[in-house]
Ligand SMILES: [Zn+2]
């Protein structure tokens with residue numbers, strides 16, 4: 001019975017396991033492993049979403065895991081090696097990663113320098129949300145004499161400056177953007193009382209975004225008050 005050689009062809013050490021005719025250390029020495037020198041991550045500073053390739057994803061997992069996956073994908077190894085996992089030891093411009101390989105049954109971990117940068121940005125959904133940050137809108141409208149009505153509106157709203165986010169003027173009235181539905185309802189009541197107007201009131205609700213933390217839709221109320 002011929003004994004299969006257990007000596008590494010390069011270093012000559014006796015090993016239990018050889019890959020081809022090399023021990024695992026020599027296999028790594030002789031085969032090129034490409035580790036990215038720099039990896040940049042885009043992280044949304046508002047919602048914590050991460051850009052993976054070209055998509056922004058809301059991550060349930062720890063950010064670190066998603067970052068590691070990104071580094072893992074960028075590592076190039078010969079066919080004989082499988083990358084099991086990547087640990088980000090230090091997420092810094094002078095960062096450090098640990099890569100664990102499976103070389104045909106032999107598990108080996110190695111550390112490498114890799115500049116890891118986290119770029120804080122604002123993801124597109126958050127940008128849209130920031131633009132439409134009001135939660136309620138009070139629309140004051142009239143059917144006649146808009147000039148007088150607009151003046152009444154501005155006089156009235158000037159007392160609520162702190163609660164108003166924005167006023168938009170239209171031909172037959174104004175839209176007042178407010179932070180909460182409660183504010184909008186209160187203002188609507190005050191407006192009716194102050195001016196003793198006969199008004200018609202209608203409220204509509206619109207889903208405008210998804211609350212990732214509470215896992216439910218976010219609503220925006222529009223209260224339309226039309227002077228009869
Ligand atoms: Zn060897």
Ligand SMILES: [Zn+2]
Pocket residue numbers: 044045046047048049122123124125126
């Ligand atoms: Zn975001």
